[in-house]
Every structure is written in structure tokens, then in C-alpha cells.
Amino acid sequence: MKLKIEEFLALSEKYAVVDVRSPKEFAQAHIPGAHNIALFSNEERAVVGTIYKNSGKESAVLRGLEIVGPKMAGFVKEARKLAVDKKILVHCWRGGMRSGSMAWLFGTIGLEVHILEGGYKAYRTFCREQYVKEYSLIVVGGMTGSGKTDVLKELEKCGEQIIDLEGIAHHKGSAFGAIGQLAQPTTEQFENNLAKEWSKLDFSLPIWIEDESRAVGLVNVPEELYKKIRSTKVFKIDVPKSERIKRLVKEYACFDKESLESAVVRIQKRLGGENKSVAMEALEKNDFATVADITLVYYDKAYNHGLLKRDAETVYELKVEKDNPSDTARKLIDLYNTIV
Numbered sequence: 001m002k003l004k005i006e007e008f009l010a011l012s013e014k015y016a017v018v019d020v021r022s023p024k025e026f027a028q029a030h031i032p033g034a035h036n037i038a039l040f041s042n043e044e045r046a047v048v049g050t051i052y053k054n055s056g057k058e059s060a061v062l063r064g065l066e067i068v069g070p071k072m073a074g075f076v077k078e079a080r081k082l083a084v085d086k087k088i089l090v091h092c093w094r095g096g097m098r099s100g101s102m103a104w105l106f107g108t109i110g111l112e113v114h115i116l117e118g119g120y121k122a123y124r125t126f127c128r129e130q131y132v133k134e135y136s137l138i139v140v141g142g143m144t145g146s147g148k149t150d151v152l153k154e155l156e157k158c159g160e161q162i163i164d165l166e167g168i169a170h171h172k173g174s175a176f177g178a179i180g181q182l183a184q185p186t187t188e189q190f191e192n193n194l195a196k197e198w199s200k201l202d203f204s205l206p207i208w209i210e211d212e213s214r215a216v217g218l219v220n221v222p223e224e225l226y227k228k229i230r231s232t233k234v235f236k237i238d239v240p241k242s243e244r245i246k247r248l249v250k251e252y253a254c255f256d257k258e259s260l261e262s263a264v265v266r267i268q269k270r271l272g273g274e275n276k277s278v279a280m281e282a283l284e285k286n287d288f289a290t291v292a293d294i295t296l297v298y299y300d301k302a303y304n305h306g307l308l309k310r311d312a313e314t315v316y317e318l319k320v321e322k323d324n325p326s327d328t329a330r331k332l333i334d335l336y337n338t339i340v
Helices: 005-012 023-028 042-055 057-082 097-107 119-132 148-157 165-169 187-198 223-231 241-252 257-266 273-284 288-308 325-339
Strands: 017-019 087-091 112-116 137-142 161-163 207-210 234-238 315-319
Touching: 005 087, 005 112, 005 119, 023 042, 042 057, 057 097, 087 097, 087 119, 097 112, 112 119, 119 187, 119 223, 137 148, 137 223, 148 161, 148 207, 148 325, 161 187, 165 187, 165 207, 234 325, 241 288, 257 273, 257 288, 273 288, 315 325
Parallel strands: 017 087, 087 112, 137 207, 137 234, 161 207, 234 315
Antiparallel strands: none
16 A cells, blocks of 8 residues: 555654665665665665666566565565564655565465555655745854753753754764764754754744754755744853863863864864864863854854844844753743743
């Protein structure tokens, strides 16, 4: 049975999703939580594709059958392990021959199989469409070291809805942002993972999100969402620089110096030669506060430049004396409630 994307994803909360695309396609990006039972290996897919192009569909299908035949028993064993209540979900790229063939095979052993109509391509369209819906976004801003991510987590503890872009991206946004993080997903996988978190939201309620650049490390925020972030209300947390330096030292001084030096080198043109040299010398002396102080000169300037591009009437400032995410979160909620 073929299902529309909404029905397919609803069932995926209970039943396993089998992605029958090649390992290369799956590694590039996939539906979060999906299992890869590839009909063809990367090399086999290339061979069948070449035959299809040069000799036509019939020849390609025959070659495909020759390749798949010896692997069918293995496919069935994997499917049996994944099936819940003898039900399983299957998709390929377009919802065509690959998923249809695997669905037939799984059906021969008594499984109830549901195919995603339009395949993974339909899923990608669905993901992009999520950010054009009506929703209320509240942006948490502030200069580097303001603890915005921790404030978001405290907002969540207070019962607010949040989206942690940096957490999903495995990156904190700056030149130092990859240090201590898991490897970043591809932009496509980031979009898929974000869409899954997005689908859990109640759009009748506001959504808190951090003020981000278009790029978070090596991945990009979806265009429609980024436009919304840049045009909606932003609540800027104004934390004293001394407090921000303390936070940065606490977050990064525990990592190896080589990683920190590499990060400084990545922004050396923006820091200037003299500042870069002073920062490197400070690193050697374990003077992490000086390193943070120097790098904040650049990051503060960059943040203020971006803030000036916003409509001043959409920017609300919250001054705090201490880096206390829990207290700041409560004050942000109070400030927001006075405005709306």
C-alpha cells in the first residue's frame, strides 16, 4: 500500500522505516531513524544505471535481477528482525521500482508493507515546506559567551518550546564551535533532523530559538526559517564581558591547545596580526582569559554589525549582571509577556 508522506511519518513512530537506496545515498542523508537495506551497493547501482542509459530498461532490470537474486534471503532476514506486528515501511528515491521490488519480496514472507508515495524525494519536499507555515518565533540573541544555548534549555524546563539549532548541528557557531562536538551531519541530514524536531512542536504556541547566522559550522539553516529568524522579534541578553569571558574559559580551556590554536588561526585575518600573536602567546601560558578577551573583540563587532541590519523596533534588550541561565530564562519569559 502506498502512503502519503504525512501518513508514512505518522506510522514511522511505531514501525521501522527501511530505506532501500544505496549506502552512498543513505550516508548523504536519510529519514531520521531509518534502516538501510540497500537493494544495490554503490557499485551495483552505478552498473545498473549505466546499462539503463545505454541499453534501456529491460536490460537494466535483467541485470538488476541477477545482482539481487543471491541477496534476497539476507534482505528477508533483516526485514523480519525490524518488523513490528509483521508491519514495515519502505521507501526508495522516488517510490518506484526499488521500493516496489523490496515491498514485493517482504510481502512474500507475510509482512504488511507500506511504501512512501514519491519516495525520499517527497520527504525532502515535505521538510522544506515546514517552515512556510504560520508560527510564532521568539529569537534569543546576545553576544558570544552569553550562554544562549543554556538559556534555551532553561526555557524548556520552564515549559516553553525550543529549537536548539546548534545542538542539532553539532556546532556552537563560531570558529571554536566544532571543538568537543560530534562530527557535523551533512546540510541535508541537518535539515532532516531539524524537521523531525520541528514536527513535535505545537504551532499554536511560541517557539524559542537562538539567533544564528545562515551557516552553523558547515551546515546551513533552511532559507525560510532563516528569513523568519532575521525578521522576527529578538530578545538580546546583555551580559557583561567579564562574565562572558569566564564562560568561554570554562567551556574551552579543557580542550587541547592544538584545537584552540587552529581556531585562532581560522580568524587571524579578522583579529589582525598583532592580536593573533598575543592570543597565541597567551595560549602558551595557559592564559585563556586573554585569548577569550581578544577573540571577543572580533565576535562582538560581528554580532553588533548583524544586529544593526535588523529593524530596531524588533530588538528588545535584557540586561543581566550575572551569567545565570535559569534566572535569565525567567526574566525573558516575563519580558516577552509584557510585550505580547
